[in-house]
Amino acid sequence: MLEYFMWLLRGFLKSIRGRSILTFVVMMGVFPLYQVAAQSIDLGFRESFAFEDDPSVDFQLPSEADPQSLDQLSEEGGQQSSVPSFAPTIRQQLAGVSRGGRAARFSQRVEAASRLSGSSGGVIADEGVFDGETEQDRPDGFRLGSLRLTPSFDAGLGWADNAEQAKGGRPDGFYSVDAAVGVTSDWDRHELGLELRGSLRAFFREPDNNQPVATAGGNLRFxxxxxxxxxxxxxxxxxxxxxxxxxNEAATGRTNPVQGMSGRFSFSRQVALVQLRGGLGVERTAYGGRESGAQPRDNNVFDATLRTSFDNGAMFEPYLEGGFLYRKYDESCHGEPSCIDRTSRGYLVKTGLTVDRGPKLRGEFGVGYRAEYLNDNRLDALQGLVFDGAFVWSPTRRDTVTVSGATSFAGTNIDGASGSILYAGDVRYARQFTADLVGDVQLGYTYRTYQGIDLVEHEGTGSLGLAWAFSKDAALLSRYTFQAFGSSSSDSSYTSSLIEAGLRIRR
Structure with missing residues (x-):
């Protein structure tokens, strides 16, 4: 694994030297065009260029030596609200969508990681932790009674040297769109957070390579x-x-769609220094499109968990979690000898620590073991080590680092395999160069192993991004992404580089 990571890093750095120049040229070429348009069209853009037009304006970044800087910036339109927004969980962000989907925003990673320690992203921002967002176009949203709606829309162009994301894939250009709306509550008690998001990366030469992704999520706390x-x-x-x-069962044409649905009810109670949290959940995975002669993979997982944590007021709080689960496939065998009954029952145990050292370091990490025992004794048990967690580290007011990891178990219909286990992790770093110029770097790695057969898939990713807010509602975005996918099966490994630049509008 170490040799593979070093190979990935060398390939990523080599690709950056050649292809990131194109990204820089695109960004630098587009900036003047938008500046001309902003100065000539009355869309509220003119004020955003006051710094360039008036060299006497003295702009200073917030610093550690000036604790009032961020407060003053908030009054001028920066960190305007401490109302937390909805963010997918760490597991959903790392393992919830395909490789064609956009990575979660850096602010969503900060939000989700900080919630693990019992804090919200809004509070983190108010305490001076940089959340990866540009200031001038930080969304205010629209008030709808006691709710706030925050819409956003991205559009851009790009190029990929492997549009199929497969061995021998051809290069192709594409356009991309991404639309989202978030809903947050502003209540004295309780809390509501929702987000709807849809994106499409559409290639010019081959529509079968198009990558549509849609997500929706919500949380209601009483x-x-x-x-x-x-x-x-x-x-x-x-x-x-x-x-x-x-x-994948589609040799040609479009690959099969995958839908995931989940719901959970949880109840927590503080008893002296002990916090008890119980939960009931269901998770469904459904596959559409073409099917081979194998059994359908559609299945549901039901679970019941109980977590005990010790809230002793220290910066390190231990916890212990356990639960039972039941996986049921839509198609049952009904006693047919040729049918494999993949229904399973199992358990999960996990222990870990919650860390809260104020705004500088927060998060949680846990390790454990999960096992699923299938009804058909011709298949091995689906079992393995589990690790989950995320940390937010803020060394300065302008730098933030997140470290995240998650484990996901999935069913399968591959002959001889009882299922797969996915281990995913990444490290992300965001830097605030100025209030309206932000960059980020991301390195990630996933490892999927199939139990019962000799099949392993692994993937490394590297990404560089830059965002420049040139008005109170708009920003220019640029990103370069490198992927290296490997598999123990033949004719599956590939590398891919992708460059894109576009415009983001949000309110």
Whole structure:
């Protein structure tokens, strides 16, 4: 694994030297065009260039030596609100969508990681932790009674040297669109957060390579007392299967769509220094499109969990979690000898630590073991090590680092395999060069192993991004992404580089 990571890093750096120049040229070429348009069209853009037009304006970044800087910036339109927004969980961000989907925004990673320690992203921002967002176009949203709506729309152009994301794939250009709307509550008690998002990367030469992704999620928290809360969570995702995946059944044309749906009810109660949290959840995975002669993969997973944590006021708080689960496939065998009964029952145990050292370091990490025992004794148990968690580290007011990891178990219909286990992790770093110029770097790695057969898939990713807010509602975006996918099966490994630049509008 170490040798593979070093090979990936060398390939990423080599690709950056050649292809990131194109990204820089695109960004630098587009900036003047937008500046001319902003100065000539009355869309509220003119004020955003006051710094360039008036060299006497003295702009200073917030610094550690000036604790009032961020407060003053908030009054001028920067960190304007501490109302937390909805963010997918770490597991959903790392393992919830296909490789064609956009990575979660850096601010969503900060939000989700900080929630693990019992804090919200809005509070983190107010305490001076940089959340990866540009200031001038930070969304205010629209008020709708006690709710706030925050719409956004991205559009851009790009080029990929491997549009199929498969061995021998051809290069192609594409256009991309991404639309989203978030809903957050502003209530004295309880909390509501929703987000709907849809994106499409459409290639010019071959539409079968198009990558549509849709996600929806929400969280509703009820404050039943000072020490008692109840929560309802739900999520939905739509994407297409990766062409190089061992699960892919479409040799030509479009790959099969994959839909994921989940819901969970949880109840927590503080008893002295002990916090108890119980939950009931269901998670469904459904596949459409063409099917081979194998059994359908559609299945549901039901689980019940109980978590005990010790809230002793220290910066390190241990916890212990356990639960039972039941996986049921839509198609049952009904006693047919040739049918494999993949229904399973299992358990999960996990222990870990929650860390809260104020705004500088927050998060959680846990390790454990999960096992699913299938009804058909011709298949091995689906079992393995589990690790989950994320940390937010803020060394300065202008730099933030997130480290995240998640484990996901999935069913399969591959002959001889009882399922797969996906280990995913990444490190992301964001830097605020100026209030309206932000850059980020991301390195990620995933490892999927199939139990019962000798099949392993692994993928490394590297990404460089730049965002420049040139008005109170708009920003220019640029990103370069490198992927290296490997598989123990033949004719599946590939590398891919992608460059894109576009415009983001949000309110």
């Amino acid at each position: 404050d039943l007392g000072e020490l008692t809360t109840a929560e309802l969570d739900g999520a939905y995702s739509f994407s297409r299967e990766e062409r190089s995946s061992a699960e």
